[in-house]
Amino acid sequence: MENVLVYFMKSSGLLALFFLSYHFLLRKETFFDNNRWFLLSGLVTAALLPLLFFTKIKVVVAGLPKLNWTALPHIVEPDEKSMLAYWPQALLLMYGLVTLFLTAKMLFDFYSLRSLLKGKERQQDGDFTLIATKDNSAPFSFFKTIVYNSELYSETELSNILAHEKVHSDQNHTLDVLLSTVFCTVFWFNPFVWWYKKAILQNLEFIADHEATQNITDKRAYQITLLKITTQQPYVALTNHFYQSLIKKRIVMLNKNQSKKRNAMKYFLVVPALIAFVLVFQIKMVAQAPNSLPISGTLNTIDHTIKKDATDQELQNTTTLFKDTQDVELLISNVKRNATGEIIGIKVTFDDHMGSSGTNGQKGTRPIDPIRIVSKKMEDGTIEIGFYAEGEEVTNPRGDSDEEQSTISMGSKTKTNAQTITTSSTTTSNTTTTTERPQPAVKAVKSAVPNSKESKTTSSTHTIKILESATDGIPLDVQYYIDGKKTTKAAVDKLDPNTIDKMNVDKDTEKGNTIKITTKAAVK
Structure with a gap:
């Protein structure tokens, strides 16, 4: 009943809009044929436009609100004998x-x-x-x-x-x-x-x-x-x-006398009113967290994985999710699919507008490996975001001591160009290379640390975590070098990234993988 009344009210309003436009603007003009179609279009618009709704999807991450049951309005049942009922x-x-x-x-x-x-x-x-x-x-x-x-x-x-x-x-x-x-x-x-x-x-x-x-x-x-x-x-x-x-x-x-041609511009004066009608009455805001966008963690955490069978609409929902909930620009481009619709090429780039950005690119002839993106919005408004491997435990990169954790994943044993990661005391630029074979690349995580009230500079403690993984069942042979000297993984884990000038990751299908670290002291 309520929907019928709303429809009649909207239709009546549109009829009034077209009639008043004709009465005050057009009835004295000699554009008789144009007036005929204007009046007929008014009838059609009044009948159909109230039935057409444009849906705007707003993807949100929300928890259950706390209700104050004592403040809920008391519903009074109408008296059965009252005619108002x-x-x-x-x-x-x-x-x-x-x-x-x-x-x-x-x-x-x-x-x-x-x-x-x-x-x-x-x-x-x-x-x-x-x-x-x-x-x-x-x-x-x-x-x-x-x-x-x-x-x-x-x-x-x-x-x-x-x-x-x-x-x-x-x-x-x-x-x-x-x-x-x-x-x-x-x-x-x-x-x-x-x-x-x-x-x-x-x-x-x-x-x-x-x-x-x-x-x-x-x-x-x-x-x-x-x-x-x-x-x-x-x-x-x-x-x-x-x-x-x-x-x-x-x-x-x-x-x-025949009306002047410029007077025909009066017909377009009704357009702004119709646009306003649509914007006010015919747009439905739909808040949802679709099944295609699994969300876990706290209210301010997004943990989402892009898989090979993701549709274009699901990719669009992914970018909307990060934008609407945490104001993170997530750009998904270079999407290529095979004959069955599976993604075989993709480039995912994020930017949190606070100094952190990253890219994960994959292309090849076989479907891509899952790309997992985790973003956490802190209480102070800063964003912790990065690419993670599936199943990897996500920890707070800042922790209690404002630590910044860089996670680097060794991908499949496919020959590719070396990747270089330059680390300084103020900036960590993380890049995932594009290989001929999709690899489970895990993007380094960078946090935006708020400035200290006692100092104008920003300081943080860094740790390096290297994950050794394999794809297609091929074991990895990883060798580590610091300033040209062969060392162990344990020594690399203990190395302070603030002392690193650059890091080269050389991947070779036959010889295995080599990580070469050059410290700032060696450069001097």
């Missing part, structure tokens, strides 16, 4: 009865028209069917049928009448009449719909008068014909009548 049903009943009456009237008009035309002698004039009658009634047309009393008019007057009615028939004005009548039947409670129908019928007469007089040399005789028919009454409400009550306005419009 039945007002929606009463309104619906009244609407139904009036609509039923108007529908019956419309059907009766169809029946009356059918009875009127039944048994009459017909004459074919091209595409038009002419029916002569002896009734003292105004001429009218219904689709391609034109009805008139030839005994009431002279030859010139009859010629003018037929020229007028043929315009109605040829341009299918009967459809406009029927459509406006249906709207009056459905939206009878809206006063604008009755004025709207009157505007439509009046403009149709302007069109027929204008077209009929294009091939008439004596416009004065045509106007006299208009005045002569004012004493006659129309047959039925569903037809196009030669006579309309606004004879004076029709004569004025016949003698009015």
Whole structure:
């Protein structure tokens, strides 16, 4: 019931918008054909636009709110004997009865028209069917049928009448009449719909008068014909009548100069109002955390994995998730798929606008390995974000002592160019190379550490964590060098990254992997 009322309110508002636009901006212009389509588009818009909704998905990560049960409003059940409890049903009943009456009237008009035309002698004039009658009634047309009393008019007057009615028939004005009548039947409670129908019928007469007089040399005789028919009454409400009550306005419009072309810009003035209507009433905000975007951890943590079978929509939802929840720019590009739709190439880049950024790129002939992205928003507003291996435990890179942890994953034993990671005391730039074979690359994690109140510089303690992993069941042979001297993994783990000038990772399918570290002391 509530949805029906909302629909009627929106439709009535749109009808009022188009009618007022026509009444104040367009009814005095001579763009009769354009006015016809403007008024018809108003009816269609009023009927359909309230049914069209544009969905805006806002991906959110939210927990259950804490409810104060004592503050919840107390719902009072209506008194069964109170008539107010039945007002929606009463309104619906009244609407139904009036609509039923108007529908019956419309059907009766169809029946009356059918009875009127039944048994009459017909004459074919091209595409038009002419029916002569002896009734003292105004001429009218219904689709391609034109009805008139030839005994009431002279030859010139009859010629003018037929020229007028043929315009109605040829341009299918009967459809406009029927459509406006249906709207009056459905939206009878809206006063604008009755004025709207009157505007439509009046403009149709302007069109027929204008077209009929294009091939008439004596416009004065045509106007006299208009005045002569004012004493006659129309047959039925569903037809196009030669006579309309606004004879004076029709004569004025016949003698009015053509409107200037620049005045046609008035039609576009309704567009901003329609855009505002859509933005205010027809956009639904949908908050969701889709199944394709698994989220774990605390309210401020996003733990999401991009897999080989992710759809384009799921990739778009991923970027929206990071943007809307933590204001992290996540760019997914260079997506390539095989014949089965699996991703075989992708580039994922993040930027938290606080100095941390990273890239993970994979391409090859086989599906990519999962790309896991973990982002945590701290209480102070800073972001901890990075790429992790599947199953790897995610720890707070800052910890209690504002530590920054860099995680480097050794990928598959595919020959590739060496990657260089340069580390200083203030910046850690982490890059994952693109290989010919997808590798489970784990991006280094960088945290944005807030400035200390006691010092203008930022200091942090660094540790290095190296994960040795293999893909396709190929074991890795990793060798470590510090300043050209072979060492052990344990020694590398203990090395302070602040002392490192650069780190080279050389991967070779036959010889294994070599990590060469050059310290700042060796460079000096």
